[in-house]
Amino acid sequence: MNHEGYDIGDDQYSITYDGCRNLVWFGAKSIPHNNPIWKPGDIVGCLIDFDRREVIFSLNGHSLDPFRKLFSSPLDPITDGYFAAASFMSCQHYRFNFSSTLFRYPLKNVCSFKAFNEYGHLSDDEKLILPKYKKLELLCAIKISEQANILLKPCQHTGFCEKCAAKLDICPICRSDIHEPSIITD
Incomplete structure (x- = not known):
């Protein structure tokens, strides 16, 4: 329902990597990126660096420039929290890796990081996401x-x-x- 402003990236508190149209969405505006259009088997990465206050997206290990506008809001990323979300077309399939297995494309130029799973715990029922x-x-x-x-x-x-x-x-x-x-x- 992006025409009604309910998609990821349609407000000042969310950001999305659009691999079909080669865009990054934030605040209901798009910013073109130079990564190729994603295809089956590609791996999209997202690093949120709270210390540097930036978000970095990558496709098959090729990183985009850091995005910093997300952190210009009054929300505090540590106390208010961030949530992973995704939207796909019905024909697309995906698998998320919140560091439960090794990353196929390790993070470059990042000395240390905490994995998503180190910030919280989900029960087995909470880990199951169904349509x-x-x-x-x-x-x-x-x-x-x-x-x-x-x-x-x-x-x-x-x-x-x-x-x-x-x-x-x-x-x-x-x-x-x-x-x-x-x-x-x-």
């Missing part, structure tokens, strides 16, 4: 705050918690009679 439609499949369609853990029989439809399934006589999806709801196990 919205997949995440919704895990939640009860009636009571969204509960986990969908029931399989309706005989129709085999899912998407309901125990409490809501106990109140159903017919499947809301296919309208067939429910003979028995059962808990889904892994």
Whole structure:
């Protein structure tokens, strides 16, 4: 929804590397860059250097000039925090490396750095990032705050918690009679 100003790089608190159009976006304005258009298998790097107050993007180890405008806002990067985010077209696939494995293109001209994972801890559930439609499949369609853990029989439809399934006589999806709801196990 970049036409409405909801994309990464559309405000003064976010920045994005656009490898399709060869642009860096910040404050809803674009700045051309000279890295080639990304292609399948390419590796995009992003270094946020809080000491130097700069962001450096790279493609397959070729770094762009440091970007410093992000730090001109009144936010304090240490106390207010920064979050990694990405947006892709539906046909694109990606994998993030927050230093859990060695970087294929080590950082050049950087004496020492702290990896993303050294600043905080995520549980295994928090590490799993699913598309919205997949995440919704895990939640009860009636009571969204509960986990969908029931399989309706005989129709085999899912998407309901125990409490809501106990109140159903017919499947809301296919309208067939429910003979028995059962808990889904892994």
